[in-house]
Amino acid sequence: MTLKKILAQEQFDELAQSKSFLLVKHSLTCPVSQAAFEEYQEFAEANDVNTAYLTVQEARPLSNYVAEKYSVKHESPQAILFKNGEVAWHASHWKITNKSLREAVQA
Structure with missing residues (x-):
């Protein structure tokens, strides 16, 4: 499955209309984030799951919006x-x- 990068609230709101999707917040400067993003890429490529990601350096307002709206x-x-x-x-x-x-998506 193709990884979809989102930058704006409108893109997120469009995704939010789907039954389910996985969002990953990723930092371009953190080694831990890079390792997690590689795991995410591997998962997304092997599974038919609606996925998206944002990079916090490029989409901080969107990242904050998601945190506030969903209390995460x-x-x-x-x-x-x-x-x-x-x-x-x-x-x-x-x-x-x-x-x-994989376990989260299958639950």
């Missing part, structure tokens, strides 16, 4: 699974692995 404290890296307009699962830092993403 901002972290980076961070993975958030949305189902039916609600946060179904989230994880950060070293807890973002191919396995944890």
Whole structure:
């Protein structure tokens, strides 16, 4: 599956209309974030799941919007699974692995 980069609230709101999707917040300057993003890429390429990501350096207002709207404290890296307009699962830092993403989506 292709990784979709989002930068604006409108793009996020469009995604939020889908039944479920996975959003990853990624920092371009953090080695932990890079490792988590590689796990996310591996997961996204091997699974038929609606996915998107944002880089916090380029989309800080969007990152803050998601944190505030869904009451999920901002972290980076961070993975958030949305189902039916609600946060179904989230994880950060070293807890973002191919396995944890797969388990969250299958739950």
